[in-house]
Each structure stands twice: as structure tokens, then as C-alpha cells.
Amino acid sequence: MAKLTLTTIRDFVGEDLGTSDWVIVDQSMIDQFATCTGDKQWIHIDPDRASRESPAGATIAHGFLSLSLIAPLGMDLGLAPVDASAVFNYGLDKVRFLTPVKSGSRVRLQISMTSVEPKDNGRLLIKGNAILEIENSQTPALVAETLTLVVP
Known part of the structure; x- marks a missing residue:
């Protein structure tokens, strides 16, 4: 895990900040996301139908659920300087959903x-x-290009 500070942050440009621990994306997480967002398509929340009709052979996580994992996992890897007063998700420049998460x-x-x-x-x-x-x-x-705003 990187230990960024406001003084050393530029030293990490071009550097890999690491790889997070594994996180299980289970049906409960998918169902909770569906409830929060109102996106209750069968491919996400109906395991029986998904096993019969989905090209994946199972339910899949919403793309935006997968995308939402970047912020907490990035923080776990030390993306936020430890001496910053606030760090905000500022946006994304590019996102490509390449493989569904079963x-x-x-x-x-x-x-x-x-x-x-x-x-x-x-x-x-x-x-x-x-x-x-x-x-x-x-x-x-x-894959995504992330933007994070750091407030000293």
C-alpha cells in the first residue's frame, strides 16, 4: 500500500499503487445494489432465469456496481494522501466494461x-x-481513468 502525503504525492506519478485484497461480489450485494438503484433487471436478480437464459449462465453484477468498488478499494490502497483534509471522487474520463462479473x-x-x-x-x-x-x-x-480531487 502506498503512503502518499501532500509532499510526496508527485513521487508516485507513473507508479503502481498496488493491488487490493479480493472482494466477493455475491448475490446479496447484487440484490442490495438493485434495490438501491431500482435496476432490477432479471439478469441481475433472478438466478433461476439467468442460469437458463443468460449468456453468462448466472446472474451478473451491474456494471455500475463493479465501477463503485473502485473508490473504496482505491482508498484501501492508499490513493488518498494521509495528510489531506478531504478527498473527493471527481469523476471518470474513460470507462470500459469488458467482462461481466458473475x-x-x-x-x-x-x-x-x-x-x-x-x-x-x-x-x-x-x-x-x-x-x-x-x-x-x-x-x-x-478499466477506468479515475479523477480524484485532493483538498490540503
Whole structure:
């Protein structure tokens, strides 16, 4: 895990910040996400139908559920400088959903820092490259360019 500070953050540009622990994306997590978002498509919440009709042969996580894992796993990897007063998800420049995450799969995050851009009032904009891997899959679930705003 990286130990970024406001003083050393630029030293990590171009560096891999690490790989997170595995997280299980189970049916309970998928169902909770469906309830929160109102996205209750059968491919996500009906295991019986999904096993019969889905190309994946099982229910799959919502793409945005997979995407939402980047923030907490990135924080676990130390993306936020330890001496910052606040760190905000500022957005995404590119996201590509490459492989569906089947219910019961384990995923983990690899993240690297591609740039740090100074903003007004001493704030910094971190651009990162995030890859959400699926255990035993050659192709990741998604790749994304992340933007994180750091407030000193």
C-alpha cells in the first residue's frame, strides 16, 4: 500500500499503487445494489432465469456496481494522501466494461497514478488508471481513468 502525503504525492506519478485484497461480489450485494438503484433487471436478480437464459449462465453484477468498488478499494490502497483534509471522487474520463462479473466471483483492484495536476487553493487533481480484475479471468471486469480531487 502506498503512503502518499501532500509532499510526496508527485513521487508516485507513473507508479503502481498496488493491488487490493479480493472482494466477493455475491448475490446479496447484487440484490442490495438493485434495490438501491431500482435496476432490477432479471439478469441481475433472478438466478433461476439467468442460469437458463443468460449468456453468462448466472446472474451478473451491474456494471455500475463493479465501477463503485473502485473508490473504496482505491482508498484501501492508499490513493488518498494521509495528510489531506478531504478527498473527493471527481469523476471518470474513460470507462470500459469488458467482462461481466458473475455472482459469486472475486474481484480486486489494481491502480496506478498517471498524473497530479495542481488546482486553485492548493488542491490537487489525481488521475489514475484502475483495472478491476476477476479471479481466473484473462480479461478484467473493467478499466477506468479515475479523477480524484485532493483538498490540503
